[in-house]
Amino acid sequence: MDSISRRDALLAGAVGSIAAVSAFQAQAQTLPSPSRGPGHGGTDVGPRDPARDLENPDMLNPPATDSGTLPNLKFSFSDAHVRQESGGWTRQITERELGISKSIAGVNMRLNAGGVRELHWHKEAEWSYMLYGSARITAVDANGNSFVEDVGVGDLWYFPSGIPHSIQGLGPDGCEFLLVFDSGSFDEDSTFLLGDWFKHVPPEVLGKNFGLPASVFGHTPDPKELYIFPLPIPTGTDEIKGASPVPDSFKYRLLAQTPQVMPGGSVRIVDSGTFKASKTIAAALVELEPGAMRELHWHPNTDEWQYYLEGEGRMGVFASSGQARTFDYRAGDVGYVPFAMGHYIENTGTTPLRFLEMFKSSYFADVSLNQWLALTPRELVTGHLRLDADFMAALKRAKSPVVL
Numbered sequence: 458m459d460s461i462s463r464r465d466a467l468l469a470g471a472v473g474s475i476a477a478v479s480a481f482q483a484q485a486q487t488l489p490s491p492s493r494g495p496g497h498g499g500t501d502v503g504p505r506d507p508a509r510d511l512e513n514p515d516m517l518n519p520p521a522t523d524s525g526t527l528p529n530l531k532f533s534f535s536d537a538h539v540r541q542e543s544g545g546w547t548r549q550i551t552e553r554e555l556g557i558s559k560s561i562a563g564v565n566m567r568l569n570a571g572g573v574r575e576l577h578w579h580k581e582a583e584w585s586y587m588l589y590g591s592a593r594i595t596a597v598d599a600n601g602n603s604f605v606e607d608v609g610v611g612d613l614w615y616f617p618s619g620i621p622h623s624i625q626g627l628g629p630d631g632c633e634f635l636l637v638f639d640s641g642s643f644d645e646d647s648t649f650l651l652g653d654w655f656k657h658v659p660p661e662v663l664g665k666n667f668g669l670p671a672s673v674f675g676h677t678p679d680p681k682e683l684y685i686f687p688l689p690i691p692t693g694t695d696e697i698k699g700a701s702p703v704p705d706s707f708k709y710r711l712l713a714q715t716p717q718v719m720p721g722g723s724v725r726i727v728d729s730g731t732f733k734a735s736k737t738i739a740a741a742l743v744e745l746e747p748g749a750m751r752e753l754h755w756h757p758n759t760d761e762w763q764y765y766l767e768g769e770g771r772m773g774v775f776a777s778s779g780q781a782r783t784f785d786y787r788a789g790d791v792g793y794v795p796f797a798m799g800h801y802i803e804n805t806g807t808t809p810l811r812f813l814e815m816f817k818s819s820y821f822a823d824v825s826l827n828q829w830l831a832l833t834p835r836e837l838v839t840g841h842l843r844l845d846a847d848f849m850a851a852l853k854r855a856k857s858p859v860v861l
Contacts, residue, residue, distance in 0.1 A: 525780030544572030721749025
């Protein structure tokens with residue numbers, strides 16, 4: 458290479474380096490930094506994951522009010538392992554993925570048109586929210602009562618522990634749904650599968666049980682083939698003629714419920730008082746407009762497990778003993794609030810924030826900070842907080858779950 462070519466190469470390299478530095482500096486200006494200003498934190502020159510940092514600004518640069526080392530209260534289904542089957546897919550978040558989640562586990566499942574979640578049962582009760590499409594669900598209770606229903610977007614179902622059931626995606630494009638189980642230690646691999654049981658009972662025993670020759674049996678497919686597998690889409694109602702229906706329906710149409718509407722959004726609450734079959738899971742569907750907030754509150758009966766349906770938000774959690782931490786959430790994320798910890802959830806995006814609050818309980822209960830102070834003698838409140846009459850006048854005796 459002659460001197461001119463070498464010079465041109467060096468110049469090109471220098472220009473490229475300058476451009477790379479400029480690009481990094483421009484990106485750095487748009488990314489959150491671990492600093493609240495002079496004397497607090499500093500810059501982050503990398504290595505770093507810009508996409509993660511943008512999703513979690515309150516982790517990288519927490520509010521000055523955050524303190525202590527609370528456990529992680531967030532896990533995304535995007536980070537969960539996907540099990541792919543011939544009729545769809547599934548993924549789960551249990552206490553293995555989110556260690557603090559001892560009371561509830563969640564599963565996100567997709568069934569293609571005709572795809573069947575094999576006939577099965579489990580030790581845990583199952584609560585579900587339909588996210589997309591439609592499905593047919595079936596069950597039989599301990600008294601021989603039958604249940605067959607179709608569910609669509611916004612519908613719920615609940616199967617008590619030990620009750621055998623199935624789910625099948627309908628046309629034209631199957632379905633996707635959230636499953637919630639009343640134990641954080643739940644695992645999809647621990648369910649009791651029909652085909653798996655048949656494979657582990659001697660044919661002569663099956664024959665004696667069903668009054669048939671043993672030779673009839675022994676042809677059940679491997680359980681791995683049946684977990685989620687395709688079958689023809691049902692054309693009829695699948696109702697069992699002569700069967701008695703379950704006394705309390707396992708289906709509930711949550712979106713048909715009239716919501717509590719407030720200036721900043723709405724709330725729908727469902728527990729055993731409205732959905733009689735649901736004895737171990739209570740829930741609330743919350744919708745917040747941009748800038749609105751789920752008020753400062755806590756739950757006096759159990760932990761809270763959350764699923765974010767759409768939008769962007771942040772949650773601040775107060776854990777007592779001077780500990781507090783802030784987390785950012787978006788669609789597909791799971792949040793968790795341990796029993797009795799104070800918290801709020803704020804819409805930080807430009808579109809509505811929708812999420813589910815779920816509780817291992819037969820009833821929904823929360824305590825509003827605003828209402829508590831409004832119903833406490835004035836001298837006690839002012840003596841604790843040193844706030845003036847304007848604050849006392851602003852307190853509301855009526856609970857307002859959503860505030861602007």
